[in-house]
Amino acid sequence: MTIEYTKNYHHLTRIATFCALLYCNTAFSAELVEYDHTFLMGQNASNIDLSRYSEGNPAIPGVYDVSVYVNDQPIINQSITFVAIEGKKNAQACITLKNLLQFHINSPDINNEKAVLLARDETLGNCLNLTEIIPQASVRYDVNDQRLDIDVPQAWVMKNYQNYVDPSLWENGINAAMLSYNLNGYHSETPGRKNESIYAAFNGGMNLGAWRLRASGNYNWMTDSGSNYDFKNRYVQRDIASLRSQLILGESYTTGETFDSVSIRGIRLYSDSRMLPPTLASFAPIIHGVANTNAKVTITQGGYKIYETTVPPGAFVIDDLSPSGYGSDLIVTIEESDGSKRTFSQPFSSVVQMLRPGVGRWDISGGQVLKDDIQDEPNLFQASYYYGLNNYLTGYTGIQITDNNYTAGLLGLGLNTSVGAFSFDVTHSNVRIPDDKTYQGQSYRVSWNKLFEETSTSLNIAAYRYSTQNYLGLNDALTLIDE
Structure with missing residues (x-):
């Protein structure tokens, strides 16, 4: 037996x-x-x-070392826990929110009652049911190849922008000191008279960790008048990577994008577009579409192909365009795997105020105004903010306030249309001078840019401004107040 x-x-x-x-x-x-x-x-x-x-x-429950593929692209080799799920014959991959970040997949809404495949404690994280919370998503595991395939619509995949270095890899550089200078001496002698002069100018600085110290100045000596010296542009500056911004303490200039630029001694904090991925630093529309199958998406501008990619079935987003120029509309072609094609047009014109959808630009300054031709140098607060609302609209605003009764506010809008790009803004100023007289007025500014493809002619109205009689910019207002 x-x-x-x-x-x-x-x-x-x-x-x-x-x-x-x-x-x-x-x-x-x-x-x-x-x-x-x-x-x-x-x-x-x-x-x-x-x-x-x-x-x-x-697959039986346990921990497996697997190769993770997203939309057939290798992402990472990682240990994944497989858990037994009631009603499922095979163990299922436990994918958490942390895993989605590691796999470069955008986090979905997990408030859906069907979002959780298996509830676990906060340390481990809940196992998510991707097929319920991401439309058209699928998860497959090949035991023989130890390969975990996750397919999601392209719109759910995080962008890996070309030529962009993650802020965690940025470095401050080495500690160093620097000095550049210019020396000039003059001597002349005539019977009974000798004339001499010395002039020196320098630019110096020191880098210490994340901080940058800069200063410039000059020294002048003449036989008749003696010596004098002047220091200017003294400030310390550093990056703030978490805010994609620069911080300046000391002498600097306010931005001239919204109001007249003035010199101040104080603080300035502003966003730095150089810290963004290169494709986000300038304006271009975001292309949205839906693919029915594995499809090829081609974008042309002025008859030239500027972008091509393949996308899985479902919604897709293309937000890393680098167009060859402004003013020419974009033609988007979706070619499905069965050979069928769909085409649509995306208007594309730009003015300097336009930003990509979802991108913001801001600038905050505060300190004492430095103006040689006035005696009373007031304190100033100035702020401005630009934001890309969508492919067609960018909104922006700004404010200026001094402690000697000057106030100005600005509202503006940038528009991308099929007949060109426009920007329009209005600034309202209010100033009260010492004799209790008040000046109020408005200033209107408009710009337009359009490319005529038939003749390859670009027409640009850079900035047309009209101001009412009692409108005063900051420099004019400070001069009037000081009189």
Whole structure:
């Protein structure tokens, strides 16, 4: 009996293994396979659960080292926990929010009651049901290749912008000191008179960690008038990577984008577009579309191809365009795997105020105004903010306030249309001078840019401004107040 049982056991093992291997080749098929117990030999053959093989070579609960692919692109080799789920014959990959970040997939809304595949404690994180919370998503695991495939619409994939270095890899550079100078001496002598002068100018600085100290100045000596010296542009500056911004303490200039630029001694904090991915630093529309199959998306401008990519089925977003120029509309072609094509046009013109959708630019300054031709140098607060609302609109605003009764506010809008790009803003100023007289007025500014493709002619109205009689900019207002 012992020998017969062993023989039957070996037959059973070989046949079960054969069944599993036979189905490996159809692991990705949607068709289920049902195995018959009668083909198995042995006393316990009827007790073996063959249904677990109906969906392919099964995975049992445990931790597996797998190669993760997203939309057929290799992402990472990682240990993934597979868990048993009620109603599922095979163990399922436990994918958490942390995993999605590692896989470069945008975080979905997990408030859906079907979002959680298996609840776990906060340390481990809940296992997410991707097929429920991301439309058209799928998760497959190949036991033989130890490969985990996750397919999601392209719109859910985080962008890896070309030529962009992650802020975590940025460096401050070495500690250093620097000095540049210019020396000039003059001597002349005539009977009974000798004339001499010395002039020196310098620019110096020191880098210490993240901080940059800069200063410039000059020294002048003449026989008749003696010596004098002047220091200017003294400030310390540093990057703030988390805000994509620069901080300046000391002498600097306010931005001239919204109001007249003035010199101040104080603080300035402003966003630095050089810290953004290069494709986000300038304006271009974001292309939205839907692919029915694995499709090729081509974008042309002025008859030239400027972008091409392939996308999986579902919604896609292209937000890393680098157009060859402004003013020429973009033609988007979606070619499906069955050969069918769809084409649509995206207007594209720009003025300097335009920003990409979702991108902001801001500038905040505060300090004492430095103006040589006035005696009373007031304190100033100035702020401005630009934001790309969508492919067609950029809104911007600004404010100027001094402690000697000057106030100005600005509202503006940039528009991308099929007849060109426009910007329009209005500034309202209010100033009260010492004799209790008040001046109020408005200044209107408009610009327009359009490329006529038929003649390859670009027409640009850089800035047309009209001001009412009692409108005063900051420099004019400070001069009037000081009189």
